[in-house]
Amino acid sequence: MAAVDHAHGHEHGHDGHGHHPTGLMRWVTTTNHKDIGSMYLWFSFAMFMVGGAMSLVIRAELFQPGLQVVSPAFYNQMITLHALIMVFGAIMPAFVGFANWMIPLQIGAPDMAFARMNNWSFWILPVAGSMLVGSMFVPGGASGTGWTLYPPLSIQMGMGMDMAIFGVHLLGMSSIMGSINIITTILNLRAPGMTLMKMPMFCWTWLITAYLLIAVMPVLAGAVTMLLTDRHFGTTFFDAAGGGDPVLFQHIFWFFGHPEVYIIALPAFGVISEVIPAFSRKPIFGYTSMVYAIASIAIISFFVWAHHMYTTGIPLTGQLYFMYATMLIAVPTGVKVFNWVATMWRGELTFETPMLFALGFLFLFTLGGFSGLVLSVTAVDIMLQDTYYVVAHFHYVMVAGAVFSAYAGAYYWLPKWTGHMYDETLGKAHFWLTLFFFNLTFFVQHFLGLAGMPRRIPDYALQFAEFNKLSSIGAFGLGLSQLLFLYVVIKCIKGGKKAEANVWGAPGLEWTVPSPAPYHTFEEPPVVK
């Protein structure tokens, strides 16, 4: 059967003919963007738990000086897998899940442009995830290089490294297919009357993120392919004896790696740009400047990669260029922060859980931005390179930036997804616990880094003991608090106050359909004025 078309509507009833499998096969064969979005979100949360458990292994080891819990080799594996799983398994799929659920609803389309390929993009993820997790159990264990997979260490690792390489290949294929789908959906399937500059900000951020993904995931694939041939086929891309250079890998990796930061941050900006106006009862301040800011961030992100490499011996002129270019990114980012604050100015603010997470994002992400600005200064970075200051910085961006905004989005759209209101008291408790323990875990790491504690090492000098103890307590509290979120979500799916169509009184097409959103929406396009 072809189009979702009322003339053919009778064919929907042919369940008995295997058109619409039920049970597990419904999820395996689905072409419905809502099903696929839900699968992405659950997969992401499961990986969040796995990656989180790994971070707790790290924090347990660092609870006090000396080696107590795990061997240094296993510690390195935990460092590597925690990062790879959190970046590729938890955060990115979470926002792809939001994209799947919300983009068709927000632009008034019946589904994604390529519904079958959409399903494939998802079902590659469990395969890639099991490659990464499974690499722990092969001889030699998982890759212990850190998520950056730098040679020469990555050339010397065992077969766990090969599993990481192929895992990254698969994740890249999934991301590229997902991105092509998102771009095509946004450019081609918008409802009549919805011009690009009338699009919800979340769609804008994803449109630009998808371009970034298509541009850099293949570059990462190229980089790990060179690693693979250096490991097994005798090439010498990263070996000085053969005329190559390990630093070449770092250049190619960070050409991917820096835009990757914005691949994670931009959809988070998109969610925040939906939530803050909704709870301020005002349209977003400076829509056009927001769009240009996102685009500028995306473009500049291609030209700043070597700020991750100040200590590799790049020339002084190179360091200066990359320093100034990096600082330049603060300008469009500042525009965005200004606009979010200006949106709240004289708004009728209320502070439900999504808004709390959005405000938490605003404060803490800005803090992470500032520490990033500190690190962009070459002279300072040479001191702080590979210290806990860097760890603190990027966790403020990744956790307080991406994860907080994912929570803001989840609470914001949960009523639309489930048809029930979540438990507001528990939601707020989740927010305050997360906020407190997040800062307990990571704020102290700024001090550890400034005092010179190196990262990725399982032991440390006695002077760092106090702050590490606090940080470890915070990490376990943070981990446990996330179980509360799982409880809130399950409770919300099972029941709760019935949600209206427009729960928050927000504009946007997704609020014109009933809650929960019916299985098929916008089979006939709405007209946007």
Added chain:
Amino acid sequence: MSQTASRYFVPEPSHWPIVGSLALGLMASGAVMAMNGVAAGKFTLIGGFCVLVYMLFGWFGTVIRESEGGKYSKMVDSSFRWSMSWFIFSEVMFFAAFFGGLFYIRVLSVPDLASFENVKFLYPHFSDVWPSAGPAFKEKFTAMEAFGLPAINTLLLLTSGATLTWAHWGLVKDNRKQLIIGLFLTVALGIAFLVCQAIEYHEAYSEHNLKMTTGVFGSTFFMLTGFHGFHVTLGATMLIVILFRSIFGHFKPDHHFAFEAVAWYWHFVDVVWLLLFILVYWL
């Protein structure tokens, strides 16, 4: 109302994606095992590849039936155009990584290794001459001559681009004979290219002592030309499918995106070759 609604195409649930994931999982784990000397690896890899081929036949078969069954509207056609363009862009970026590596090695890493400190303390006899296989490579090797087989290959690929366009003209004019002859010539030229490439690789290994293990020159040479050859193989396979579809009477003068997609891909492969010819063989 139903006229506007049928612009959209949302397919029924399909099992092809999960078959594809199974294939990729088998191929990836098979490759890992094969590279690490596990006996089952090769068979897992081959098994995975067979599942992949089965999936491609099934999935593309479904799409072709849907297309020939008239289920794709103008909007779907436009979706296909966007997606193919961005897929090709992703391929461009994939090659960009290797070209970037080549430039870095030629401009930075080899000259650095032959610079003051390194020559003084590490590699006293190493000098910055391209082609270079690095300071530790002691054997003699020679690069491939650009104006031998590679020049012939350039001619073959450029001609194949012309015959493909001629075939397209035939399709647009509804001249089926011109379409089929043009496609047949394109496929033949593509295969001729691959044969020349195979001969060239054989010569490189047997006469020039140029191997994948010949330092950075061998690495970049075989990585770039190898991935290009792989893409030519893919393109030729797609052309063969299009050729058979043309023989079976598929495509209309105003509805033949599959043909155009393959043509775009073929021209992309062509452009990559021109860059290879200039930057890898010639300069």
